[in-house]
Each structure stands twice: as C-alpha cells, then as structure tokens.
Amino acid sequence: MLSQQQLKQQAADAALAFVEEVAAPDVVIGVGTGSTADLFIDGLAAYRGRIRGTVASSERSAARLAGHGLAVFDLNDVASMPIYVDGADEIDDHLHMIKGGGGALTREKIVASVAERFICIADESKLVENLGAFPLPVEVITMAREAVARALRLLGGQPRLRAGFTTDNGNVILDVHGIRIAEPKGLEKVINDIPGVVTCGLFALRGADVALLATQNGVRRLDKPRHV
Numbered sequence: 173m174l175s176q177q178q179l180k181q182q183a184a185d186a187a188l189a190f191v192e193e194v195a196a197p198d199v200v201i202g203v204g205t206g207s208t209a210d211l212f213i214d215g216l217a218a219y220r221g222r223i224r225g226t227v228a229s230s231e232r233s234a235a236r237l238a239g240h241g242l243a244v245f246d247l248n249d250v251a252s253m254p255i256y257v258d259g260a261d262e263i264d265d266h267l268h269m270i271k272g273g274g275g276a277l278t279r280e281k282i283v284a285s286v287a288e289r290f291i292c293i294a295d296e297s298k299l300v301e302n303l304g305a306f307p308l309p310v311e312v313i314t315m316a317r318e319a320v321a322r323a324l325r326l327l328g329g330q331p332r333l334r335a336g337f338t339t340d341n342g343n344v345i346l347d348v349h350g351i352r353i354a355e356p357k358g359l360e361k362v363i364n365d366i367p368g369v370v371t372c373g374l375f376a377l378r379g380a381d382v383a384l385l386a387t388q389n390g391v392r393r394l395d396k397p398r399h400v
C-alpha cells in the first residue's frame with residue numbers, strides 16, 4: 173500500500189514526461205505551489221541546462237527552484253509557456269478545481285493563464301464528484317474583508333478568516349465553508365466580481381487540461397472533456 177506521499181511522488185514524476193516533451197533551451201516552465209508541486213520542482217532540477225528556466229507561482233516555490241539552480245523569471249519577462257504544472261485541493265472529472273489551500277491561488281491563476289496547458293498533479297484522494305467539501309479559499313484586499321464576507325454569506329457560504337496568514341500579495345484569505353458549487357464557472361465569475369475579491373480558488377473558467385492522478389495501481393490520466 174503506497175502512502176499519500178508516495179502517490180504524490182508518482183504524480184510529480186509523471187509530469188516530468190510532459191517536461192521532456194517540450195524541453196528546449198528557450199523554454200520556460202510554469203511551476204505551481206504546494207507539497208506535490210515541491211516534489212515536481214525536485215524532479216525538474218534534472219532539467220537544469222536543458223530549459224531556459226521557470227516562472228513560479230509563489231515565493232516558496234521560487235526559493236525551492238532557485239535552490240536547485242533553476243532560473244526563476246518574472247512573469248513580465250515571459251510571453252509564453254508550453255506547460256504549467258501544479259497540484260489541487262480538489263478536482264472533478266471536468267478538470268475544474270479548487271486551489272489555494274496553501275494560499276497561492278492568485279499567482280497560480282495568473283501564471284496558469286499564460287501557459288498553453290495546465291497539468292494537474294495529485295493523488296487520487298483529490299478527485300471528487302462535486303467540488304466544495306474543501307473550503308473554498310478567496311483572496312481578499314484587507315479593507316474589504318467584512319464586506320466580502322457578508323457577500324459570501326448571501327451566496328450561502330460561511331467564510332472564515334485564515335488566521336495569521338498573509339498572501340505573497342499582502343492580502344488575506346477567507347476560507348468559505350459549505351458553499352454549494354453547482355456551476356463552478358458561474359460561481360467563479362460571481363465571486364470574482366465581488367468588490368475587494370482578488371480572486372477565488374475556483375479554477376473552472378481555466379481548469380486543467382490534463383490531470384495525472386496517482387492511484388494504488390499507477391497514474392491515471394484524465395484529459396479535459398472537449399465540451400468544457
């Protein structure tokens with residue numbers, strides 16, 4: 173029986189096949205944040221010298237990448253990336269996700285938006301039928317915290333301030349419990365439209381293109397259905 177850590181390692185290793193496909197001296201790889209992304213970063217170290225470098229979705233990942241001697245570029249200096257590799261807190265079979273358990277959701281969404289393909293790496297426990305058991309992180313400008321919390325309550329959620337946490341962008345996170353996510357794309361738009369919200373952790377408008385989900389019987393690949 174493989175541990176969750178071993179499963180994460182398998183998913184991270186599987187993503188290296190996608191790096192291998194695109195590796196070239198002018199290529200920049202988008203890199204996510206979290207415990208699974210950390211394992212991917214460690215594997216990516218073998219590509220030092222074979223790719224131009226990376227763009228990181230957090231200070232934490234940037235430090236780990238730099239620790240491996242991989243170049244970390246400012247996104248403003250990078251126009252395109254073939255792939256972005258990151259974990260998820262939940263993913264459904266449409267490859268819509270909840271992300272932001274580590275608080276990096278905004279930079280993740282930005283870096284992913286520049287990449288051609290989003291490769292999600294996770295252990296199979298992250299695959300759910302309906303998103304929403306994991307509290308939905310929402311990054312909020314500090315002065316808007318209470319106003320946004322009231323708006324989220326009107327949407328049926330119970331927002332809780334993530335205590336003692338500030339994002340890399342200097343903002344706070346409200347973790348929204350109990351919100352019904354019947355239409356992930358619609359809800360993503362509605363929450364992102366609340367004044368004071370920087371972004372919410374629903375990744376549905378731009379979900380993953382490929383999910384590599386590690387199971388006890390190997391890594392299962394899911395591709396984004398054509399109609400979503």
Ligand SMILES: O=C[C@H](O)[C@H](O)[C@H](O)COP(=O)(O)O
Nearest residue numbers: 206207208259272273274276
């Ligand atoms: O902000 C954090 C990210 O969205 C992570 O991708 C997510 O929390 C999954 O992290 P982990 O791989 O540690 O479960």
